[in-house]
Amino acid sequence: xxxxxxxxxxxxxxxxxxxxxxxxxxxxxxxxxxxxxxxxxxxxxxxxxxxxxxxxxxxxxxxxxxxxxxxxxxxxxxxxxxxxxxxxxxxxxxxxxxxxxxxxxxxxxxxxxxxxxxxxxxxxxxxxxxxxxxxxxxxxxxxxxxxxxxxxxxxxxxxxxxxxxxxxxxxxxxxxxxxxxxxxxxxxxxxxxxxxxxxxxxxxxxxxxxxxxxxxxxxxxxxxxxxxxxxxxxxxxxxxxxxxxxxxxxxxxxxxxxxxxxxxxxxxxxxxxxxxxxxxxxxxxxxxxxxxxxxxxxxxxxxxxxxxxxxxxxxxxxxxxxxxxxxxxxxxxxxxxxxxxxxxxxxxxxxxxxxxxxxxxxxxxxxxxxxxxxxxxxxxxxxxxxxxxxxxxxxxxxxxxxxxxxxxxxxxxxxxxxxxxxxxxxxxxxxxxxxxxxxxxxxxxxxxxxxxxxxxxxxxxxxxxxxxxxxxxxxxxxxxxxxxxxxxxxxxxxxxxxxxxxxxxxxxxxxxxxxxxxxxxxxxxxxxxxxxxxxxxxxxxxxxxxxxxxxxxxxxxxxxxxxxxxxxxxxxxxxxxxxxxxxxxxxxxxxxxxxxxxxxxxxxxxxxxxxxxxxxxxxxxxxxxxxxxxxxxxxxxxxxxxxxxxxxxxxxxxxxxxxxxxxxxxxxxxxxxxxxxxxxxxxxxxxxxxxxxxxxxxxxxxxxxxxxxxxxxxxxxxxxxxxxxxxxxxxxxxxxxxxxxxxxxxxxxxxxxxxxxxxxxxxxxxxxxxxxxxxxxxxxxxxxxxxxxxxxxxxxxxxxxxxxxxxxxxxxxxxxxxxxxxxxxxxxxxxxxxxxxxxxxxxxxxxxxxxxxxxxxxxxxxx
Numbered sequence: 001x002x003x004x005x006x007x008x009x010x011x012x013x014x015x016x017x018x019x020x021x022x023x024x025x026x027x028x029x030x031x032x033x034x035x036x037x038x039x040x041x042x043x044x045x046x047x048x049x050x051x052x053x054x055x056x057x058x059x060x061x062x063x064x065x066x067x068x069x070x071x072x073x074x075x076x077x078x079x080x081x082x083x084x085x086x087x088x089x090x091x092x093x094x095x096x097x098x099x100x101x102x103x104x105x106x107x108x109x110x111x112x113x114x115x116x117x118x119x120x121x122x123x124x125x126x127x128x129x130x131x132x133x134x135x136x137x138x139x140x141x142x143x144x145x146x147x148x149x150x151x152x153x154x155x156x157x158x159x160x161x162x163x164x165x166x167x168x169x170x171x172x173x174x175x176x177x178x179x180x181x182x183x184x185x186x187x188x189x190x191x192x193x194x195x196x197x198x199x200x201x202x203x204x205x206x207x208x209x210x211x212x213x214x215x216x217x218x219x220x221x222x223x224x225x226x227x228x229x230x231x232x233x234x235x236x237x238x239x240x241x242x243x244x245x246x247x248x249x250x251x252x253x254x255x256x257x258x259x260x261x262x263x264x265x266x267x268x269x270x271x272x273x274x275x276x277x278x279x280x281x282x283x284x285x286x287x288x289x290x291x292x293x294x295x296x297x298x299x300x301x302x303x304x305x306x307x308x309x310x311x312x313x314x315x316x317x318x319x320x321x322x323x324x325x326x327x328x329x330x331x332x333x334x335x336x337x338x339x340x341x342x343x344x345x346x347x348x349x350x351x352x353x354x355x356x357x358x359x360x361x362x363x364x365x366x367x368x369x370x371x372x373x374x375x376x377x378x379x380x381x382x383x384x385x386x387x388x389x390x391x392x393x394x395x396x397x398x399x400x401x402x403x404x405x406x407x408x409x410x411x412x413x414x415x416x417x418x419x420x421x422x423x424x425x426x427x428x429x430x431x432x433x434x435x436x437x438x439x440x441x442x443x444x445x446x447x448x449x450x451x452x453x454x455x456x457x458x459x460x461x462x463x464x465x466x467x468x469x470x471x472x473x474x475x476x477x478x479x480x481x482x483x484x485x486x487x488x489x490x491x492x493x494x495x496x497x498x499x500x501x502x503x504x505x506x507x508x509x510x511x512x513x514x515x516x517x518x519x520x521x522x523x524x525x526x527x528x529x530x531x532x533x534x535x536x537x538x539x540x541x542x543x544x545x546x547x548x549x550x551x552x553x554x555x556x557x558x559x560x561x562x563x564x565x566x567x568x569x570x571x572x573x574x575x576x577x578x579x580x581x582x583x584x585x586x587x588x589x590x591x592x593x594x595x596x597x598x599x600x601x602x603x604x605x606x607x608x609x610x611x612x613x614x615x616x617x618x619x620x621x622x623x624x625x626x627x628x629x630x631x632x633x634x635x636x637x638x639x640x641x642x643x644x645x646x647x648x649x650x651x652x653x654x655x656x657x658x659x660x661x662x663x664x665x666x667x668x669x670x671x672x673x674x675x676x677x678x679x680x681x682x683x684x685x686x687x688x689x690x691x692x693x694x695x696x697x698x699x700x701x702x703x704x705x706x707x708x709x710x711x712x713x714x715x716x717x718x719x720x721x722x723x724x725x726x727x728x729x730x731x732x733x734x735x736x737x738x739x740x741x742x743x744x745x746x747x748x749x750x751x752x753x754x755x756x757x758x759x760x761x762x763x764x765x766x767x768x769x770x771x772x773x774x775x776x777x778x779x780x781x782x783x784x785x786x787x788x789x790x791x792x793x794x795x796x797x798x799x800x801x802x803x804x805x806x807x808x809x810x811x812x813x814x815x816x817x818x819x820x821x822x823x824x825x826x827x828x829x830x831x832x833x834x835x836x837x838x839x840x841x842x843x844x845x846x847x848x849x850x851x852x853x854x855x856x857x858x859x860x861x862x863x
Contacts, residue, residue, distance in 0.1 A: 033107065033134040038100035041068055041092070042112065049075055052138040054275070055083075059097055063194035067091035070099050070109050070120070071196075072140055072161065074275060077291055081298070083140060083168040083277065084161050087120035088196040105130030105158070107144055124159035132158065139172045139268075166196065169278040175213075176205045176256075176263025185263070187280040192824040200823065201284040210377035210417065211262045215305075217284055221312040223305045224425055227377045227417070228255040229434055230408035233264070235373045235427070236304065282824050308663070308813070309427045318348040320369065322428040326666050332423060333367045333448060334440040352441050358399035363442030366392060366403070371433035372426060374405050379421040382407060384414060391416030395439065403438040533597045534609030534620070541565065541611050541618055545575055554627065557677070559588055559693060564623065573608060574624065578617040588693025589617050595692045599665050603657030605680055605688040624688060626681035633676065633746050639779060644786035646685050647743050651794060652819055653687040654679060658736055659812040661689075662729045668698040670727055674735035675713045676742055696727070715749035715761075719804050730806035733815065737801025741765050744794060746779035762802050762831050769799060770830070794819065799828035 031048050033039065039046040039058060047058030056075040059068050060082065070086040086099070087109045096112045105126035108118035122144055126132065131147040133155075142161040148154050162173045167189050169175050177184045189199035201222070203215045213225035213233065226234030232253065252267040269276055275291040288302040308314050308328060309321035315329035322328060331337055331348035338349045358364070383391060388406055395401035400420045407415030423438070440448070544565035545552050552563045560579035566572050578589050596607035596619075611618040629650065632638045642650070654674075661669040673694045680688040694711045706725050718734035720726040738749045741761055749761040768774045774795050775788060797818050803809050808829055810818065818825055 031136045033099070033101060035101050035132075038098060039070075040099075040112070041095045041097040048136040050136045050138045050140065052272075054138060054272075055136060055140040057136050057142060059092075059095070059099075062190075062196055063192075065091075065194040067093065068095060068097055069196060070097070072136070072142060074291070076273075077275070078296060081277075081291075082196070083166070083170055084142070085166050085196045088166055088190075089198060090119040092119065101132055101134060105132040105144075105146065107134045107142075107159075122159040126158060140170045141173070166190075167199075167280045167282075171266055171268035171276060174261070174263040174265055176261065177207055177211070178261045179207075180260050189280045189282045189284065192282060193827065199282050201280060201282070203280055203286065205262065206378065207262065208378045210380045210382055211257065212377055213264070215280075215284070215286065222284060223286075223310055224312055224376060225304075226373050227380070228257070228264075229374075229406070230410040230413050234434065235310070236302075283826065284823070313425050316347060317422050317424050318350075320372070320426045320428055324430050332426065333369075333438055334444045352443065363445065364396070364440065365442075365445045366395075366437035367440050367445065367448050369426075369428065369436045369438060371429045371431060372436045373429070373433060374417070374436050375403070375419060375423040375426045377417065377419075380417050380419050383416050383418065386416050388416055391418060392437065394418060401439065403436060405434060405436045409434045533593075533607065536609050536611040536618075536620055538611055538613040538616055540567070541575055541620075543568070544573070548577070557691070559691070565620075572623040574621045576619040576621065589619070591695060592619060592691070592693045595667070595669060595695055595697070598667060599661070599669070599692075601657055601660040601665070603653045603687055603689060604660065605690040621690070624680040625683045626685060628677050629679040629681060629687065629743070630676035632681075633743060633779075634748060639746050640781045642685070642782075644782050644791065647782070648790070648794070650679070650681075650685065650687045651740055651743055652816070654689065654739060655736065655812060655816050655819060657687070657689040658732055659816060661695075662732065662812050668729075670696045670698060670729060671732050671735070672696060672721075672727060673712050673716070674732055674739060675716050676739060679739070718806065720806050726806075728806060729811065730809045733801050733809045733812060734806075736812070736815070737798045737809075738762065740794060740798035740801065741777075744779065744791060744798070745777045746781065747777075765795065766799060766828075766831055769795065769828075793825065796825050796828060799831070800826065802831050803829050804831055805829070 030037065030046075031051050033046075033048065037046065039048065041059040044058065047056060049056050053075055055072055057070070057072045060071050060073065060080065061068055062082065069088065069091055071082045072084040073080050073082045090109075092109070092111065098110045098112045098115070099107065100110070102108050102115075102118070102121070106122045106124055108121040110118050124144060127146065132144055133147075134142060134144050136142050139162075143157050144159040145155040146158050148156060162170075163183055163185060165173065165175075165185055165187055167187055169187060173185075175185055175187075184204055186202055186204035189201040190196045191199045200218055201215065203213060205211055206214050210227045212227055214221050215223040215225075224235055226236070228234075233255075253264070254266065255264050256262065266276070266278075269290075273293045276289070278286065278288050281287055286302075286304045287300050289298040289300050291297075292299050305311055307323040309323045315321045318335045319329050319331050322330075334351060335348040336351050338347050383394065384407070386394060388404075391404045395404045395418050398418075398420065402419050402421065402423055404416055404418045406413060407417050426436070542548070544567050545563045548561075548563060552565065554562045554564050554574065556562070557576075560577045563575045563577065564572065565575045593607070593610055596604075600606070605624070606622045607619060608622060609620045611620065626632075632642050633647075658671065658674070661671060669692070671689070671692065671694075673691060674689070678689065678691045680690050682688060706727075712721070712735075716735040716738050718727070718731040721731045738761070742749055745761060745765070747761055765774065765777050768776050774792060775783070777795065778786065778788075778791055797810075797815060800818075801809055801815065817823075
């Protein structure tokens with residue numbers, strides 16, 4: 001009898017376990033939490049899945065973190081993409097977490113052994129007697145609903161996750177302000193990939209004046225989206241263009257402004273397999289991303305800030321920024337830069353105070369600025385019932401009104417905007433945007449009319465003027481050249497001087513010379529005023545170098561030998577002499593003169609002049625007493641002179657020099673041959689970038705170019721340049737990344753182990769980085785004395801710069817930001833590209849056709 005009883009008890013126990021298992025199994029596929037159904041992290045019991053299967057709610061650990069959080073992520077996306085986190089600032093330290101409905105009807109996160117102290121709660125105001133449930137909707141919104149007493153069994157929403165977003169905006173989510181409750185929905189970045197806690201960046205709506213979205217870093221404005229203009233937000237103009245041309249059909253952006261609420265939102269894509277989000281990244285950019293099932297990855301379709309002009313107040317008040325211009329900043333009409341210096345130090349002031357002429361019938365009016373992101377609208381008023389012409393008259397009535405624009409740029413759109421006060425953060429696009437009308441006095445209005453009329457000549461008149469001016473200039477130039485040649489022929493041997501003049505003609509007319517013609521000049525080494533470049537006589541160079549004495553030789557490059565020289569006034573210079581048998585050196589010589597003469601920066605070596613005499617072609621530079629960077633970092637006895645502080649200053653200086661070439665100079669320059677031997681050091685070890693012989697100039701809108709002749713140095717050449725002949729600013733970023741890793745490690749990028757000439761620095765740094773042993777790459781001469789965190793940050797920046805895909809690499813402006821700030825950095829992707837140098841000549845430079853270079857690279861990859 002006892003045996004039978006025991007058998008029955010065992011059967012009942014097993015049936016009970018089976019029922020419990022089936023109950024929790026059903027919970028795993030449910031989309032609702034009740035008081036009797038909850039989610040437990042222990043055993044991963046009860047995770048919610050939305051009815052359409054698109055979203056999942058449960059416990060997770062981000063990145064490499066052991067902490068546990070309750071969050072929502074895409075269920076059909078293989079790589080976990082978390083869109084909302086409940087306990088983002090209060091993580092669970094183990095897997096004993098529970099997510100359930102509490103006795104007061106709220107949803108909360110607890111430790112299973114301490115349900116009195118929730119780590120997070122919805123904290124909604126609930127009735128005394130509450131029958132509540134939490135449901136994960138197909139949109140990804142987690143809603144807490146209260147059942148109302150009545151025969152219809154309706155439910156009301158007491159709380160929803162869409163009102164409390166983390167860093168991600170989903171389709172159908174209202175992003176903005178509920179005026180009735182004061183609820184402002186704000187996105188806040190994660191601290192890092194491993195920590196979803198509140199980061200330093202946030203974006204939200206500010207309702208003062210005309211509603212606008214602002215991106216903040218802590219409390220400082222970084223970017224402004226601008227007011228709604230009937231089509232899009234004024235500061236997000238490029239989005240509409242990109243969207244219409246690509247026809248992705250993934251965004252239907254809309255904006256709502258009523259007495260009760262103001263918000264922006266977008267609809268879900270029509271295709272159920274495509275997802276779209278807007279995310280605030282941890283490094284402070286807004287990205288619109290689309291999940292592509294065919295590629296199984298997130299495709300970023302837009303990012304802001306996009307360029308320097310997107311940064312709030314980049315040019316200062318009363319100015320306008322245009323990224324297409326070489327000098328991005330200029331003062332608005334009616335204003336002028338008060339600074340005396342030619343470098344842009346934006347401080348614009350009124351040419352003539354409008355207050356002195358306002359209302360006196362002095363002929364004041366408005367100048368239209370086309371294609372603009374309108375100024376900061378916090379000082380703006382909306383007149384919905386006024387036409388644009390009526391808005392103009394309204395603005396003229398008020399002396400504080402500084403400009404106006406249309407409130408709705410659509411055909412038949414109504415209303416206008418008027419600004420009262422200082423105009424801030426104005427940007428001009430090359431297309432799109434809208435017209436902004438700025439108020440000016442009569443004199444500025446007349447000056448603008450003259451400028452406008454001067455551009456309005458008919459085609460025939462303009463052609464006639466051009467022909468007359470060209471013929472006159474040509475005649476003057478011919479007379480000048482004839483007189484010059486006649487004088488030089490009488491002064492020296494005619495044939496030699498004619499040859500010299502022909503050689504000078506290849507230099508761009510924008511490069512000016514002063515003549516240095518030897519003994520018959522009273523001060524033949526003194527530069528004439530207002531000249532950019534000095535032309536030295538051959539006799540002067542021969543005397544300065546002791547007839548090119550071997551004792552004066554500083555080194556040898558692909559261009560030719562470099563000599564130390566001392567001019568008669570005592571100035572020390574470096575003379576680079578073109579080898580006579582260097583066919584490519586002639587092209588490099590022309591290129592270097594044209595570029596270097598126009599560029600001035602503290603981190604670029606200064607070209608003082610040149611010498612052309614028959615077959616002799618030489619460049620004269622400022623002298624660098626500490627030679628080049630490779631002279632120190634690759635020498636075991638000298639590298640100790642460069643401690644970490646000096647190396648870091650050299651890294652930042654090189655980065656600033658490259659940024660000047662890419663963005664801030666009058667020309668957009670791609671260097672194409674950045675390496676340690678081309679980084680010179682002055683007497684204080686300040687870095688100076690040299691050798692622009694292989695550099696290329698890009699047009700204002702040009703972003704990349706293709707060449708059949710690949711030039712550069714093995715180990716520093718980017719993959720797309722070596723394989724396909726494509727080069728861009730990202731090619732220089734790759735070379736900079738190699739330089740950075742060489743400076744930190746004290747090792748050459750290729751063949752740095754004597755017993756293994758095929759070793760590769762990038763590959764070895766990546767291996768150590770992925771094994772959390774990156775500190776082993778730090779130069780032993782400074783390993784014990786350098787700040788490890790700062791060095792590791794620089795190593796990470798270097799790895800970001802040498803990623804295979806050019807689009808993954810940061811720009812130089814981003815690199816400088818990364819080097820000078822402590823914001824979290826993205827994780828670099830593994831670099832698989834390698835290229836080997838000849839074992840007989842590990843420092844060789846490549847110059848050849850693309851096909852031959854590609855074959856060499858493929859052969860190297862095969863090895």
